[in-house]
Amino acid sequence: MTSYPSPSSSLLEQGKLIKQGAEAKVYLVPSLLPRPTIYRPTNHSTAGPSSPRPSSSSSSSSSSTSTNDSGVILKYRFPKTYRHPVLDASLTSSRLTFEARSLSRAARAGVVVPQVLWVDEKGGVLGLERVEGWSVREILGGGAEGELEVEFEDGELELGEGEGQEEYGPDDTGTERIDLGGEEEGENEGMKALRRLGVSQEHLMTSIGTALARLHLTTIIHGDLTTSNMMVRLTPDGVQPYEIVMIDFGLSSTAQFPENYAVDLYVLERAFASTHPQSENLYAGVLDAYAKGLGEKKWRPIEIKLKEVRRRGRKRDMTG
Amino acid sequence: MTQASSSKKKISPLPKPSRRLLCLGVEGSANKLGCGIISHSPSSTPGAATSVTVLSNVRHTYITPPGEGFLPSDTARHHREWVVKVIEEAVKKAGVRMGDLDVIAFTKGPGMGTPLQVGALVARTLSLLHNIPLVGVNHCVGHIEMGRQITSSHNPIVLYVSGGNTQVIAYSQQRYRIFGETLDIAIGNCLDRFARVIGLRNDPSPGYNIEIEAKKGTRLVALPYGTKGMDVSLAGILHAVETYTRDKRYRSWDQIPTGSSPEEEDIITPHDLCYSLQETTFAMLVEITERAMAHVGARDVLIVGGVGCNLRLQQMMGIMASERSGRVFATDESFCIDNGIMIAQAGLLSYRMGQTTPIEKTGVTQRYRTDAVHVTWRA
Numbered sequence: 001m002t003s004y005p006s007p008s009s010s011l012l013e014q015g016k017l018i019k020q021g022a023e024a025k026v027y028l029v030p031s032l033l034p035r036p037t038i039y040r041p042t043n044h045s046t047a048g049p050s051s052p053r054p055s056s057s058s059s060s061s062s063s064s065t066s067t068n069d070s071g072v073i074l075k076y077r078f079p080k081t082y083r084h085p086v087l088d089a090s091l092t093s094s095r096l097t098f099e100a101r102s103l104s105r106a107a108r109a110g111v112v113v114p115q116v117l118w119v120d121e122k123g124g125v126l127g128l129e130r131v132e133g134w135s136v137r138e139i140l141g142g143g144a145e146g147e148l149e150v151e152f153e154d155g156e157l158e159l160g161e162g163e164g165q166e167e168y169g170p171d172d173t174g175t176e177r178i179d180l181g182g183e184e185e186g187e188n189e190g191m192k193a194l195r196r197l198g199v200s201q202e203h204l205m206t207s208i209g210t211a212l213a214r215l216h217l218t219t220i221i222h223g224d225l226t227t228s229n230m231m232v233r234l235t236p237d238g239v240q241p242y243e244i245v246m247i248d249f250g251l252s253s254t255a256q257f258p259e260n261y262a263v264d265l266y267v268l269e270r271a272f273a274s275t276h277p278q279s280e281n282l283y284a285g286v287l288d289a290y291a292k293g294l295g296e297k298k299w300r301p302i303e304i305k306l307k308e309v310r311r312r313g314r315k316r317d318m319t320g
Numbered sequence: 321m322t323q324a325s326s327s328k329k330k331i332s333p334l335p336k337p338s339r340r341l342l343c344l345g346v347e348g349s350a351n352k353l354g355c356g357i358i359s360h361s362p363s364s365t366p367g368a369a370t371s372v373t374v375l376s377n378v379r380h381t382y383i384t385p386p387g388e389g390f391l392p393s394d395t396a397r398h399h400r401e402w403v404v405k406v407i408e409e410a411v412k413k414a415g416v417r418m419g420d421l422d423v424i425a426f427t428k429g430p431g432m433g434t435p436l437q438v439g440a441l442v443a444r445t446l447s448l449l450h451n452i453p454l455v456g457v458n459h460c461v462g463h464i465e466m467g468r469q470i471t472s473s474h475n476p477i478v479l480y481v482s483g484g485n486t487q488v489i490a491y492s493q494q495r496y497r498i499f500g501e502t503l504d505i506a507i508g509n510c511l512d513r514f515a516r517v518i519g520l521r522n523d524p525s526p527g528y529n530i531e532i533e534a535k536k537g538t539r540l541v542a543l544p545y546g547t548k549g550m551d552v553s554l555a556g557i558l559h560a561v562e563t564y565t566r567d568k569r570y571r572s573w574d575q576i577p578t579g580s581s582p583e584e585e586d587i588i589t590p591h592d593l594c595y596s597l598q599e600t601t602f603a604m605l606v607e608i609t610e611r612a613m614a615h616v617g618a619r620d621v622l623i624v625g626g627v628g629c630n631l632r633l634q635q636m637m638g639i640m641a642s643e644r645s646g647r648v649f650a651t652d653e654s655f656c657i658d659n660g661i662m663i664a665q666a667g668l669l670s671y672r673m674g675q676t677t678p679i680e681k682t683g684v685t686q687r688y689r690t691d692a693v694h695v696t697w698r699a
Contacts, residue, residue: 020644022607022614081643082636083603084540091545137615224549228615251549267549274490274497275616312503 008074008118008125015074023095023250027074028130070130072117077124077250092124095250100126102220102252109218112211112233112245131245133234134190136208137227140201140276141188190232197234197241204232205285211244212268212286213293221260223251225268227275262305265290269310330699334672336370337362341422343671344410344446345664348399348439349431349459350483351382351390355403355410356661357421360668372469375414377654377661378406386521389512396434403442410660418450423676425667428456429688431484436684444682453676455667459658460485460690463624464496465669466662471649477618479609479637480690482625482658483508483527486605487690488550488612494695499612500550507601508627510554514597517562518590519573525657530594531630537595541588545600550611552604561597564588602633606640619646629656669697 015027077092079085096119106113118127194204208230215222222229231245255261265287272283291299340361347354356377360370382398384390411418426443427436440456447454464478478489478496486502505513508527515526520533543560546553564570569588571577576589609621621641623634634650641648655662673696 020614022611080603080640082606082639084599086540087545087599087603224611226549226615251547263548267551270499270550271615274492274499277493277495277497 006120006123008120008123011074012076024075024077027076028071029074030071070132073128073130075126075128093121096121096124096126098252099249102249106215106218106220111215111218112243114245114247131231131233131247133232135228136230136232137275139188139190139232140227140279193234194242199241201282202285205282206289207244209286209289210293211246213290215246216261216294219255221253221255221264222246222249223253224248225264226271258301258305261302262309265306266309332699334697337672341668342416342420343423343425343664343668344421345660345667346426346439346443347658347660347663348435349427350435350658351395352379352658353399353402353406354379354658354660355406356659356664357410357414357416358661358664358668374661376410377659378410378413379659380406383523386519387516389516392432392434395432396438399435399438403438421452423455423667423671424452425455425457425663427459427663429459429685431459431686433686440682440684444679454679454682455671455675456677456682457663457666458688458690458693461496461693462662462666465666466655467622467624467651469665470651470655471622473620473622473649476620476622476649477609477612478622478624479605480625481507481605481627483512485625488608489690490612490616490618491698494698496690496695498691500608503551503553504555507554507605510558510601513558514561517565527627531632533591534594534598536591539588539592540599541592541596543596543600545604547604547607550608552608554601557601561593564593598632602636606636610640613644621646621648623650624656626657629653673697
């Protein structure tokens, strides 16, 4: 048995590398996996799952129209050769397991997350429902200045000579959306699409806060809340015009104390401050909606802790 | 992203110097006393970049006996004893006179209070004696600007690792924004304190001695792995690795067996602990750097700060960056470890933007965050 390659490896070969995140390479494959039957969030897409199809079926991708058939994301935590192999193996397997568990737990509790379709702990591969849309970071337009994404090699930047005589604009539009083809979109297509639907940035912040509260009510701590790890997916058939999909649960854990929730919130707060300095004030809207979603009784202790956590960074100016 | 950004080049707000500008930098925020003179001259050919020359870079380090750290008062005494000699040597090596200087830069913070005061006091005195304007410099920004200058990396993610600081920084809209940092002690502090626990010498530096001993380590002991989002926590790891020195399997320096295959024995040597400590903490640092890179979509990494001259850290970072088809920039010890020239470089940049610090505002501060500085010289 051991001599066979893992089933994931053949899937990866068929996949197209679309992104290299911090932890994993992300591949897209046509829907070759059986249709999911269990981990389906209850609050959208109530259409019953069709019966599982054998994974060799190639007809599924062509006949697909709904989001679930638009492809499968394979998240491959490749061995990090900079790390000691023992350390790397234990981190990879624990994070993969945690991610799969948290995602399925969250989905069962009605939180909108990608469905888990495939778990190969040994191979380091997680198959997830593809989420079409934009990350909140892209919509808010933060990020490195004049940097390139892995997949778009054309049009290399010529760097200015000498000591930074030329710099690049701060508001790059992110075109790294998990999507194939049609990359010619102009500035911030995500926000444009939302505007067309009459959605403001403030409304987006409220949705983020509500989604976060829903997640925290399940006692799951995300552990790596950044604007890159929240996707906006349009839901033409839904009550709301769009929904927030939380992704990347590799550092997730289960909360025991208000402190854990507060740290989770603080990580997001910092991500806002550092990535989106212009929209920092928007973050207040996230907290408001979060507090409302959680309810006064649960929010109070977290609010107190959050104030404590904020004071923790090193070398804060104490002179006031 | 590519199409959009190439049309969005910004012109640097930094005016080109009309003549050669000289700056003396005085650094004394920790146990290193450094003075250096840098010059920014107009380019010989029109259109080319300003030429930056390091004229001198002199440093004297306060070294304590094994097992001891440096105390603020003793460190300040060391600085007071050496500062005149160090400045004299820096001026002599540069081949200039004090009167030729255009500006004097000193470390305003962060760092240890009393040693900082020595540097500021000396800078003030020289300023009054020779009628030269002063510029207060944030130590961390000094590291970043010198690293950018030396390596010509334009807009990298910066990992700043030293005895007092551990931060992942990216530039955005005239600030060096902190994406991740340590929640408790700094990486250099963690390594130095462990070096003292196992009795390593502080000469040339405890961290360097750990790096040397770690090369002989073979066994990876289990240590906590403390990444929290883009932050790290190191205090627990220090405690855990210290606990191993009280383990039954631990053999101190004179008890290490010299047999043919000591690797097979179930023991733990100081080498193994140095090795494990480095492997674990550096993996965490590389990981948070990678997280920041993925989050903002950056490709290049610049490592600055004293721990930045650790070759194992540079190697691990290099592997990570190459997997993302990015590059790593690092400098050698003369620019990585605290020095005066980096203060001069950052000071001269803000001087060229027309900024000086009036003498009544030249007080020092132990708390001075990297993101508190308005980086006027970048677009």
